[in-house]
Amino acid sequence: MIAPSILSADFSRLAEELAAIEGSDWVHVDVMDAHFVPNLTLGLPIVESLLKVTDIPMDCHLMISDPDRWAVGYAQAGAHNVTVHVEAATDPVRIARDLRAAGAKAGLSIKPGTPLEPYLDILPEYDTLLIMSVEPGFGGQSFIPEVLDKVRTLRGLIDTGHLNLLVEIDGGINADTIEQAAEAGVDCFVAGSAVYGAADPARAITALREQARSANHRFIPA
Numbered sequence: 183m184i185a186p187s188i189l190s191a192d193f194s195r196l197a198e199e200l201a202a203i204e205g206s207d208w209v210h211v212d213v214m215d216a217h218f219v220p221n222l223t224l225g226l227p228i229v230e231s232l233l234k235v236t237d238i239p240m241d242c243h244l245m246i247s248d249p250d251r252w253a254v255g256y257a258q259a260g261a262h263n264v265t266v267h268v269e270a271a272t273d274p275v276r277i278a279r280d281l282r283a284a285g286a287k288a289g290l291s292i293k294p295g296t297p298l299e300p301y302l303d304i305l306p307e308y309d310t311l312l313i314m315s316v317e318p319g320f321g322g323q324s325f326i327p328e329v330l331d332k333v334r335t336l337r338g339l340i341d342t343g344h345l346n347l348l349v350e351i352d353g354g355i356n357a358d359t360i361e362q363a364a365e366a367g368v369d370c371f372v373a374g375s376a377v378y379g380a381a382d383p384a385r386a387i388t389a390l391r392e393q394a395r396s397a398n399h400r401f402i403p404a
């Protein structure tokens with residue numbers, strides 16, 4: 183699955199930018215608060231407007247402080263998957279249950295330097311685990327390959343039936359990096375500049391999807 187990140191889109195024409203990725207598996211919406219991360223993007227009112235102009239399942243990545251307060255609103259608005267950061271959440275189990283009760287998939291994200299092991303016990307509460315492969319905050323950064331160890335750990339737990347969730351990766355995913363991420367066991371690839379920086383975003387999505395598919399036969403189609 184490919185999830186283009188609208189962080190790399192033209193914010194003055196977001197409806198058209200969504201139309202340009204029609205056929206994408208998900209659209210990744212980066213919500214940043216200039217507090218949890220040093221950048222400011224958009225919030226719930228804009229997400230509500232975007233949900234009216236696209237049928238692409240929306241993957242809202244909340245890079246915000248106090249997700250315990252704000253996350254469920256994105257689920258109630260109709261987001262398909264709502265992801266909170268484990269570093270910001272006070273009660274991640276409660277958040278996951280609230281998200282699922284509101285009809286969304288529950289996503290948890292971890293920054294590159296955050297270990298996975300302390301959170302393995304709560305992962306059954308979640309549908310997706312978003313491994314950050316750059317420091318959250320900005321598009322166009324270089325991929326951090328060391329995070330693939332976390333992907334391999336997760337893939338091992340999933341393949342042996344100990345966990346059941348979708349492994350997503352975000353940051354620096356492009357034609358040069360997607361195959362190593364796919365080989366490690368990623369299911370869903372967030373790509374910002376590799377899609378919106380391309381002359382033809384739809385073709386870029388197709389090309390990335392094919393690369394991931396050929397690198398990993400377990401790759402899950404939409």
Ligand SMILES: O=C(CO)[C@@H](O)[C@H](O)COP(=O)(O)O
Binds near residue numbers: 317352353374375376
């Ligand atoms: O969440 C983030 C950054 O914090 C990402 O979604 C980036 O926006 C991905 O952009 P590229 O690294 O693919 O350009």
